[in-house]
Amino acid sequence: MTPTRAGPGANDLSPSSPGGGGLSAFFAELDPAIVAVDRVQAALHAFDATNEFHFPAAVVRPRNGDEIRMVVAAAAVHRVPLFPRGAGTGFSGGSVPSAGGVVLDLLALNRILDLDEQEMTVLVEPGVITGYLQQYVERRGLYYPPDPASLKTCTIGGNVAENAGGPHCLKYGVTRDYVLALSGFTGTGAPFTAGKGILKNRAGYDLRHLLIGSEGTLAVFSSILLRLIPKPETRILFAAFFNDLDAATEMVGTLLRRGLMPSSLEFMDDRTLAAVEQHARLGLPIDAQALLLIEVDGRADEMPRLRGLVEDCLVGVAREVRYATTAAAQDSLWEIRRRASPAMRAYGNRKANEDISVPRRHVPAVMRGLKAIAHKHALNIINFGHIGDGNIHVNIMFNGDDSKECARVKLAIVEVFALANRFGGAISGEHGIGLAKKPYLAGNLDPVSYELMRRIKRVFDPHGILNPGKMLIFPEDSPDTLSGGAKHPREGADA
Amino acid sequence: MTPTRAGPGANDLSPSSPGGGGLSAFFAELDPAIVAVDRVQAALHAFDATNEFHFPAAVVRPRNGDEIRMVVAAAAVHRVPLFPRGAGTGFSGGSVPSAGGVVLDLLALNRILDLDEQEMTVLVEPGVITGYLQQYVERRGLYYPPDPASLKTCTIGGNVAENAGGPHCLKYGVTRDYVLALSGFTGTGAPFTAGKGILKNRAGYDLRHLLIGSEGTLAVFSSILLRLIPKPETRILFAAFFNDLDAATEMVGTLLRRGLMPSSLEFMDDRTLAAVEQHARLGLPIDAQALLLIEVDGRADEMPRLRGLVEDCLVGVAREVRYATTAAAQDSLWEIRRRASPAMRAYGNRKANEDISVPRRHVPAVMRGLKAIAHKHALNIINFGHIGDGNIHVNIMFNGDDSKECARVKLAIVEVFALANRFGGAISGEHGIGLAKKPYLAGNLDPVSYELMRRIKRVFDPHGILNPGKMLIFPEDSPDTLSGGAKHPREGADA
Numbered sequence: 001m002t003p004t005r006a007g008p009g010a011n012d013l014s015p016s017s018p019g020g021g022g023l024s025a026f027f028a029e030l031d032p033a034i035v036a037v038d039r040v041q042a043a044l045h046a047f048d049a050t051n052e053f054h055f056p057a058a059v060v061r062p063r064n065g066d067e068i069r070m071v072v073a074a075a076a077v078h079r080v081p082l083f084p085r086g087a088g089t090g091f092s093g094g095s096v097p098s099a100g101g102v103v104l105d106l107l108a109l110n111r112i113l114d115l116d117e118q119e120m121t122v123l124v125e126p127g128v129i130t131g132y133l134q135q136y137v138e139r140r141g142l143y144y145p146p147d148p149a150s151l152k153t154c155t156i157g158g159n160v161a162e163n164a165g166g167p168h169c170l171k172y173g174v175t176r177d178y179v180l181a182l183s184g185f186t187g188t189g190a191p192f193t194a195g196k197g198i199l200k201n202r203a204g205y206d207l208r209h210l211l212i213g214s215e216g217t218l219a220v221f222s223s224i225l226l227r228l229i230p231k232p233e234t235r236i237l238f239a240a241f242f243n244d245l246d247a248a249t250e251m252v253g254t255l256l257r258r259g260l261m262p263s264s265l266e267f268m269d270d271r272t273l274a275a276v277e278q279h280a281r282l283g284l285p286i287d288a289q290a291l292l293l294i295e296v297d298g299r300a301d302e303m304p305r306l307r308g309l310v311e312d313c314l315v316g317v318a319r320e321v322r323y324a325t326t327a328a329a330q331d332s333l334w335e336i337r338r339r340a341s342p343a344m345r346a347y348g349n350r351k352a353n354e355d356i357s358v359p360r361r362h363v364p365a366v367m368r369g370l371k372a373i374a375h376k377h378a379l380n381i382i383n384f385g386h387i388g389d390g391n392i393h394v395n396i397m398f399n400g401d402d403s404k405e406c407a408r409v410k411l412a413i414v415e416v417f418a419l420a421n422r423f424g425g426a427i428s429g430e431h432g433i434g435l436a437k438k439p440y441l442a443g444n445l446d447p448v449s450y451e452l453m454r455r456i457k458r459v460f461d462p463h464g465i466l467n468p469g470k471m472l473i474f475p476e477d478s479p480d481t482l483s484g485g486a487k488h489p490r491e492g493a494d495a
Numbered sequence: 496m497t498p499t500r501a502g503p504g505a506n507d508l509s510p511s512s513p514g515g516g517g518l519s520a521f522f523a524e525l526d527p528a529i530v531a532v533d534r535v536q537a538a539l540h541a542f543d544a545t546n547e548f549h550f551p552a553a554v555v556r557p558r559n560g561d562e563i564r565m566v567v568a569a570a571a572v573h574r575v576p577l578f579p580r581g582a583g584t585g586f587s588g589g590s591v592p593s594a595g596g597v598v599l600d601l602l603a604l605n606r607i608l609d610l611d612e613q614e615m616t617v618l619v620e621p622g623v624i625t626g627y628l629q630q631y632v633e634r635r636g637l638y639y640p641p642d643p644a645s646l647k648t649c650t651i652g653g654n655v656a657e658n659a660g661g662p663h664c665l666k667y668g669v670t671r672d673y674v675l676a677l678s679g680f681t682g683t684g685a686p687f688t689a690g691k692g693i694l695k696n697r698a699g700y701d702l703r704h705l706l707i708g709s710e711g712t713l714a715v716f717s718s719i720l721l722r723l724i725p726k727p728e729t730r731i732l733f734a735a736f737f738n739d740l741d742a743a744t745e746m747v748g749t750l751l752r753r754g755l756m757p758s759s760l761e762f763m764d765d766r767t768l769a770a771v772e773q774h775a776r777l778g779l780p781i782d783a784q785a786l787l788l789i790e791v792d793g794r795a796d797e798m799p800r801l802r803g804l805v806e807d808c809l810v811g812v813a814r815e816v817r818y819a820t821t822a823a824a825q826d827s828l829w830e831i832r833r834r835a836s837p838a839m840r841a842y843g844n845r846k847a848n849e850d851i852s853v854p855r856r857h858v859p860a861v862m863r864g865l866k867a868i869a870h871k872h873a874l875n876i877i878n879f880g881h882i883g884d885g886n887i888h889v890n891i892m893f894n895g896d897d898s899k900e901c902a903r904v905k906l907a908i909v910e911v912f913a914l915a916n917r918f919g920g921a922i923s924g925e926h927g928i929g930l931a932k933k934p935y936l937a938g939n940l941d942p943v944s945y946e947l948m949r950r951i952k953r954v955f956d957p958h959g960i961l962n963p964g965k966m967l968i969f970p971e972d973s974p975d976t977l978s979g980g981a982k983h984p985r986e987g988a989d990a
Contacts, residue, residue, distance in 0.1 A: 013946050118748060119856045141752070165695060174695065192943035199884045200660060200669065200852045200924035202708060203939045204966065205948045209704030213697060230752050253613060257636070257725050259794035299754035299804075305796060357695045361614045389694045429695035444698045448687035451508050452954060453700045459950040471699065 013190050015462040019077035023057055026102075029074040034061045045103040048088040048095050049150075049353075050436055056083065056097035061105045065183070065191075065222035071104060072220055072465075073189025081468045084216035086127060086158030089150035091353050092434030094162060094215045099469045104220060106157050112136060113223065120228045121180060121197055126157025126221045130164075133226075143231040145172035148430070157221050163213035165430040167264040170388030171297075172229075174430075176212045181225040184211075186218070187461025197225055210456070215432050216467040218460035235263060235297035236307050237330040240318040241288040245269070247317050248290035249363045252388050254313050255294070260306065264295035265388035269367065272340050272384050279343035282336060285320055292318075292387070293337055295330075340384055347380035347397035352409050354394040355385070356420040357429030363390055369419045370394060376415075377408040391429035417444070433471040441471065508685050510957040514572035518552055521597075524569040529556045540598040543583040543590050544645075544848075545931055551578065551592035556600045560678070560686075560717035566599060567715055567960075568684025576963045579711040581622060581653030584645035586848050587929030589657060589710045594964045599715060601652050607631060608718065615723045616675060616692055621652025621716045625659075628721075638726040640667035643925070652716050658708035660925040662759040665883030666792075667724075669925075671707045676720040679706075681713070682956025692720055705951070710927050711962040713955035730758060730792035731802050732825040735813040736783040740764070742812050743785035744858045747883050749808050750789070755801065759790035762882035764862065767835050770877065774838035777831060780815055787813075787882070788832055790825075835879055842875035843892035847904050851915040852924030855885040864914045865889060871910075872903040886924035912939070928966040936966065 019025060027035055037058045046055045060082075062068045075082045081101025088095050097103050109125035112133065116122070117140055124133060131151040134144050147166035148154055154164070160182065165174045181195035194207035211219055242248040248267065255262060268276075268291045277284040284291075296306045307323070314321050324330040344351065358366050367383065370392075374381035385393040394416055398405045417427045417440050427437050427444045442450050454472050457464075469477070514520060522530055532553045541550045555577075557563045570577045576596025583590050592598050604620035607628065611617070612635055619628060626646040629639050642661035643649055649659070655677065660669045676690035689702035706714055737743040743762065750757060763771075763786045772779040779786075791801045802818070809816050819825040839846065853861050862878065865887075869876035880888040889911055893900045912922045912935050922932050922939045937945050949967050952959075964972070 013943065013950065116856070119854050120748075120751075121854075163697060163701075169695070176701075186943065186947070190943045192941050192947065194944060196921055197854050197919050198852045198921055198924070199855075200664070200881075200886045201921040202658060202852075202923040202925060202927045203921040204928065204936055204944070205709055205713075205951060206671075206704050206707070207944055207947060209701050212701070214700055218700075230754065233754060253615075256615075259725065259728060301800060301804075302797060305800075309794075309796075357693045357697075359614055359616075359692050360694075361611070386695075391695045424692050426691055426693055426696040426698040428697040429693070430697060432697045433699065441699055446687050448508065448681065448685040449689060449699070449702055452681070452687065452702060455508070455954040456700060456951065459947060459954060 013186060013188055013462070016077055016188065018079050022078055023080060026074050026078040026080045027058070030060065030071060031067070034063065034067060036061070045085060045088070045105060046097065048090045048093060050091060050093045050096070052093055052096055052098075052435065054096050054098045056103045057100055059103045059105050061108050063108045068220055068222050069185050069189050069191060072185045072187065075102070075465050076188045076463050079463055080465060082220070082465050083467055084161070084220050086155030087129070087150070087153045089154040090158065090162060090434065091355070091431040092428065092436045094432055094434035094467070094470060095158070096435060098435055101468070107155070109222065115140065117142065119197065120230070121225055122228060123223060123225050124156050125223055126155060126160070128156045130154050130156055130159055137228055138231055141231050142228040144178060144226060144228055146175045146178060156224055156226070160212055160221060160224055161214065161216050162432045165386065165389070165391070167266050167386060169386060170265050171261045171263045176209065178227045179208060179212055179224060180227050182208055182211050182221050183223045184219045184221040187463060187466045192219075195225070199227075213432070215434060215471050217457055217470055217472070218466065220466065232263070232297035233300045234303055235295055235330070236303060237324045237333050238294040238310055238314070239322040239333045239336065240292045240294060240314050241285050241320040242290045242292070242317070243288060243319050245289050245367055246364045248292050249360070249387060251292060251313065251317065252360060255310070258309055258313055260296060260309055260313070262294050262388065263297040264293060265386065266293040266337055266384070267291070267387035268337065268340060268384040269382065271380070271382045275343040275346060275382060276336055276339045278346060280335070280339045282339070284336065288319065291336065293333065337384070344382055344395060344397050347382065348399050350398055350400035352396040352398070352413055353431070354396075354413065354416055355391060355429050355431045356394060356416060356425055356427060357389065357391045358420055358423045358425035360388070360390040362423040362425070363387060363392065366392065366419060366423055366425070370416065373412050373415045373419070377412045379405070379408060379412055381412070389429065390425070420444075435470060438471060438473060442473070508681060508683055508957070511572055511683065513574050517573055518575060521569050521573040521575045522553070525555065525566060526562070529558065529562060531556070540580060540583070540600060541592065543585045543588060545586060545588045545591070547588055547591055547930065549591050549593045551598045552595055554598045554600050556603050558603045563715055563717050564680050564684050564686060567680045567682065570597070570960050571683045571958050574958055575960060577715070577960050578962055579656070579715050581650030582624070582645070582648045584649040585653065585657060585929065586850070586926040587923065587931040589927055589929035589962070589965060590653070591930060593930055596963070602650070604717065610635065612637065614692065615725070616720055617723055618718060618720050619651050620718055621650060621655070623651045625649050625651055625654055632723055633726055636726050637723040639673065639721060639723055641670045641673060651719055651721070655707055655716060655719055656709065656711050657927045660881065660884070660886070662761050662881060664881060665760050666756045666758045671704065673722045674703060674707055674719060675722050677703055677706050677716050678718045679714045679716040682958060682961045687714075690720070694722075708927070710929060710966050712952055712965055712967070713961065715961065727758070727792035728795045729798055730790055730825070731798060732819045732828050733789040733805055733809070734817040734828050734831060735787045735789060735809050736780050736815040737785045737787070737812070738783060738814050740784050740862055741859045743787050744855070744882060746787060746808065746812065747855060750805070753804055753808055755791060755804055755808070757789050757883065758792040759788060760881065760883035761788040761832055761879070762786070763832065763835060763879040764877065766875070766877045767879050770838040770841060771831055771834045774841060775830070775834045777834070779831065783814065786831065788828065832879070839877055839890060839892050842877065843894050845893055845895035847891040847893070847908055848926070849889040849891075849908065849911055850880070850886060850924050850926045851889060851911060851920055851922060852884065852886045853915055853918045853920035855883070857918040857920070858882060858885055858887065861887065861914060861918055861920070865911065868907050868910045868914070872907045874900070874903060874907055876907070884924065885920070930965060933966060933968060937968070
């Protein structure tokens with residue numbers, strides 16, 4: 001993509017002097033067709049799945065890479081905060097325009113630019129919907145595995161910015177594992193491409209991995225080259241119920257050691273099972289302590305053998321096993337998992353949605369710790385998640401109109417993060433830091449790593465215009481900014 | 496690891512004022528037991544597999560993380576260049592003390608600190624020999640897949656610094672894919688840990704991936720937490736000979752689309768085959784244009800089926816297929832590949848050892864381009880490598896005593912890199928940049944990415960004491976430093 005005009009800061013990473021004039025001077029540099037300043041557009045871009053609202057001054061909608069570059073370069077000169085946004089489905093406030101400024105809406109860049117079936121790569125713009133891309137490549141016998149719960153609405157650009165996961169990550173990895181190259185612009189509008197369309201690349205530092213999961217704070221992407229894999233021919237899904245939490249968590253190692261690598265290994269606790277049964281009457285054994293949804297995929301010819309192996313592992317350990325070989329029957333088993341979020345509404349009208357990640361062997365102890373926190377604060381805490389990865393979605397259901405319960409939720413969240421820290425875990429496995437977990441990030445890292453991150457942010461974005469106030473706290477931040485991300489209970493749809 | 500004394504720069508990333516006094520003041524801060532200044536030690540640490548020699552002023556051998564920290568912090572104060580070194584087996588001059596200063600020999604940190612069989616992780620010091628670690632974990636039913644050719648002597652620390660690969664990377668990935676966490680020190684001696692013992696981590700920027708492959712220029716590692724996987728039960732090896740190069744390269748896609756993921760997919764060209772047959776008389780069809788060594792692994796119960804599937808793919812395409820199911824028979828087939836490097840000696844007493852990486856579909860065109868370069872410059876260019884990854888080891892064999900031939904080799908190397916560039920490839924897939932490819936890195940990247948890398952280097956190492964003169968060229972570098980890495984034909988053992 002050749003820049004069509006020499007915008008300010010082109011190719012230059014150095015800080016520029018402020019141009020003055022602020023927003024109006026910024027808008028004057030842009031094609032009016034891509035700028036919306038009305039309150040309706042502002043309201044539509046003021047929130048994400050955290051249900052925190054911050055109204056932007058405007059929404060800017062570039063239609064191609066050149067327009068992104070011009071927007072970023074002009075924002076750098078006029079010191080206008082930019083909040084890159086895909087579908088706004090995030091659970092950490094990553095796309096919320098928390099410091100005023102302008103939403104950089106990337107949904108207009110929604111083209112699949114090039115599918116190379118032989119090389120098994122696809123070049124896309126950031127606004128392509130993840131689920132659409134999956135269907136598009138699957139029709140051609142290819143497969144893009146990362147599958148966050150929001151895949152029907154979320155975008156690839158947002159998935160890369162947040163390094164999205166999903167149920168298929170144990171076998172197939174997260175978004176990071178499928179990004180070959182990222183083209184985009186730094187916080188001065190300087191264009192770069194990190195990575196190439198190759199599987200092995202030792203040419204310099206790996207900027208690509210630094211950018212994946214950087215939450216829109218280092219650069220804005222204009223195109224993304226993804227690796228694909230052949231679509232598995234078929235799959236079998238098992239629903240295994242356990243009387244004992246430890247037996248369920250130990251099953252992960254049992255399956256792996258038997259040479260099996262499940263394509264999904266999803267976990268639901270006793271509270272989740274009870275809620276789903278109450279809500280949907282699926283005939284679940286509500287006195288079970290845990291459910292594992294175990295999916296194995298592969299060639300059709302190996303399925304009978306794989307089924308036998310999984311059953312051998314489960315026999316005598318699970319109290320009940322159901323399985324499904326057809327798509328319809330599998331869909332019906334997955335319904336247990338899909339009902340979890342609506343079912344939880346019985347426990348409260350709001351949800352604090354955390355997703356800690358811990359070493360797999362500590363999952364039972366962490367689950368006991370979560371139960372203790374729930375008991376101590378008299379809260380409904382319902383847990384499910386990707387047990388093969390040690391990634392637990394911790395859902396605190398509460399009454400948002402009850403200020404005392406809200407206060408207890410705040411205390412409980414701090415204890416949930418302390419629990420993750422105590423077992424060597426991370427405060428987020430998928431959702432990211434954004435606004436919601438910003439006050440807790442420093443406590444989850446060593447001080448040198450935290451300071452290195454701040455300095456890296458300044459390298460890519462010397463004026464601090466890219467998604468300011470997210471992820472990191474800077475010494476120069478105003479007290480207002482510091483508390484801008486201070487925890488208050490957040491509500492969301494699903495994990 | 497708690498620092499035992501408050502060394503200069505502890506926890507501080509900011510540049511310090513120079514302490515003055517240079518080397519003698521630096522040595523005065525260290526335990527004399529870890530400092531060697533004799534010429535024999537200097538000579539033993541003056542080179543790597545590139546056969547470029549640069550004598551260091553001394554060799555410093557820390558025995559634990561605290562001593563590493565003290566060495567780095569003192570070097571930062573006294574502005575002493577440090578050259579971190581494992582076994583010195585690299586092919587890009589990464590560990591060569593090219594700017595004088597001191598070799599930081601990490602071989603004394605060679606302990607396996609903790610193997611967690613349930614979690615399938617192992618915590619090691621950087622000086623642990625890769626092959627030793629592999630045997631150690633395999634005795635316990637676990638597997639560490641990255642297998643560079645030097646695995647019997649190279650170290651995990653060096654593997655992480657260079658992001659080493661090997662024949663098993665198509666299915667299992669490179670070193671990067673097995674590093675969960677890195678503890679170490681920045682160029683001011685500030686301690687950090689990047690990553691945790693978990694599979695999913697969204698807490699901040701991914702410093703871990705930035706450090707992997709950073710060639711000792713950003714930090715020195717004191718311990719490394721690696722992920723392990725269950726050891727595959729068994730494997731089958733096929734040697735398939737082809738009359739046509741394109742048929743061999745297309746076989747990669749054929750196997751993948753059939754739902755097969757070979758654990759190895761190694762390629763040798765006609766020149767390599769002819770050389771091996773002349774050298775070792777293994778009864779190879781020397782008029783074949785290519786050999787693929789195809790290894791599939793997995794559970795014993797699936798092997799008959801896998802063997803049938805591979806044979807189905809090969810029948811009618813390969814002109815001859817040999818296979819081996821026992822370890823002894825497999826060892827004998829791998830001998831074809833192992834003989835490649837000694838056999839090449841017939842073509843010259845020196846070897847320029849490149850390892851370009853290109854999109855898989857361009858391998859045939861790149862192979863034709865390599866033949867054209869060989870013909871144009873009347874050189875013996877012999878190619879083999881990891882075809883599933885598009886990673887071609889380009890070996891130019893020549894007479895090091897023939898100055899005219901040496902000059903032609905220099906020209907040919909420039910053309911090999913231009914060829915990789917033309918097809919969207921990287922100038923290195925495994926070996927790294929170091930000294931050897933430093934003059935060519937900027938041509939393989941866009942200018943903004945290159946400048947971002949320079950700025951990241953300054954964040955981690957503000958005084959430029961960590962492996963100075965490697966990978967990146969800085970505006971302030973003296974002309975001498977710039978040409979320090981200027982290409983001259985390099986010799987090495989094996990790829």
